[in-house]
Amino acid sequence: MVYHLTHDMLARQNGEDSARARFVLALKRQVAGPLRSGNGLAYRTEGVPAFAAAQGAAPANRAEALEAFSMSRFWRYWSAINRSSQELMWTAVAEPIYRDQVRLEAEAQRRMVAPTRKGGLHLDPDFEPDPAYTGVGIHLQPHSYVPEDPQGRDVLAGAYYEMGGRLYSMGQGIGARESKAGSVLDFLAEDRPGWMPKRVLDMGCSAGGASVVYAEEFPEAEVHAIDLGSSMLRYAFARAECLGHPVHFHQMDATRTSFPDGRFDLVVSHNLLHEISSDGRRAVARESRRLLAPGGIVVHQDIDLLFAHKTPWQQAERAWDRYHNHELFWLDYAECDFGKELAEAGFIPERVRTAKVRRSAGPGKWQIFVADD
Ligand SMILES: C[S@@+](CC[C@H](N)C(=O)[O-])C[C@H]1O[C@@H](n2cnc3c(N)ncnc32)[C@H](O)[C@@H]1O
Structure with a gap:
């Protein structure tokens, strides 16, 4: 069973939809891979020093680590891009879904009553x-x-x-x-x-x-x-x-x-x-x-x-x-x-x-x- 199999309940994508999807995919791969790998360094070099300067001690638990992260510019950029990539993903798939919605509903109705x-x-x-x-x-x-x-x-x-x-x-x-x-x-x-x-x-x-x-x-x-x-x-x-x-x-x-x-x-x-x-x-x-x-x-x-x-x-x-x-x-x-x-x-x-x-x-x-x- 391949994951990218096709079937009639998938909304039909035109060239523009596919281009948008490819862009989102490329962006998500960057965010989850190379960009994310910078978070640890950003935490140590930006977050922890800023947190320690403000609080007098290094972060000791998850809540404090979250606060330290929020003091890192790199983390804030990464977080914003990550969020945008998720919103873009849904926008990219919304286009073909709405365009094809009537057909998809009809296909489902037909399948629900099909004698076969x-x-x-x-x-x-x-x-x-x-x-x-x-x-x-x-x-x-x-x-x-x-x-x-x-x-x-x-x-x-x-x-x-x-x-x-x-x-x-x-x-x-x-x-x-x-x-x-x-x-x-x-x-x-x-x-x-x-x-x-x-x-x-x-x-x-x-x-x-x-x-x-x-x-x-x-x-x-x-x-x-x-x-x-x-x-x-x-x-x-x-x-x-x-x-x-x-x-x-x-x-x-x-x-x-x-x-x-x-x-x-x-x-x-x-x-x-x-x-x-x-x-x-x-x-x-x-x-x-x-x-x-x-x-x-x-x-x-x-x-x-x-x-x-x-x-x-x-x-x-x-x-x-x-x-x-x-x-x-x-x-x-x-x-x-x-x-x-x-x-x-x-x-x-x-x-x-x-x-x-x-x-x-x-x-x-x-x-x-x-x-x-
Ligand atoms: C991440 S999705 C699951 C993905 C799916 N199993 C798959 O393999 O792709 C989680 C699903 O759990 C369903 N769900 C959440 N709470 C549930 C509950 N108490 N009973 C049945 N389904 C529930 C949600 O509606 C949602 O569709």
Whole structure:
């Protein structure tokens, strides 16, 4: 499964759109690579001396390191360019999405009623999404994950998530494949060679990028995926249908699903943990335990962000997304011990593992939290 695959739910880009996207990508690569590598030096040579002159001592914790950073001109430039690159990214993908919006909605409607459809879409008209996901979007995504949807046709959240996400992740050097699910599958292939789950649940699926990878890898399995917003799920369903992989999408909260106990052999999430409150994260751990079938396995994958072994200045640098990219729960995740929370949720502590795994495409690692029976 290649990451830059094409399908009918992608907004069509003209030459100008592609040029804009290439510019944003080049800018993001500079910001995340060569420019970012100057932050450490700027902290030591500008931030720390300025902080020490003002406070009489060097910064000793993350809050003080953040203050020291704010006294560095280099950091302020980097921060401003980083923020601009994120805003430019969304503007760049907005153009083709709005131009193609009517076609995208029609394509989704057509897929929803097609007699040949393989998966399912189960929306809940009474579902009340957590207000944290409405209003200003997480990582500044326009219209948020849960946009207003008076006509009941909207697919904008998914369109933005997929098109923005492609640019975003390649800007971070993640590469050309759905590396999150790919890394979990690589882990499972080593941990449980030849194992085939019968039912899979993908929590917080967004546009279903990972969900379809499981449907493709385990063609005999029933794959279910859940998220909060109908706009996201309509898109995810239509996208999976375009790709020809059967996935059953449900509008459900991962902290309290309506699936029966022991329903799934494989429960996964991808980049959900850093976008959910601490109470929500602990509830996801309990729900994973409740939903797991005997002999099954839970794998929650997320970014390599945990603060436990980072110095105050490294923590302050990584905290940027909390303050400038509307990542509301970034620090809750960075400071959590999700392995411990899985054990508190009822998994046997000896059966809980945490590890960093290689991204199946591109440089860098993902964090995974694993628990089994
Ligand atoms: C960063 S995105 C996940 C990306 C996706 N799993 C992927 O592989 O591309 C986080 C998603 O989690 C969803 N989410 C947040 N809290 C949730 C909850 N309590 N239940 C279900 N989904 C949730 C958000 O709506 C959002 O779509």
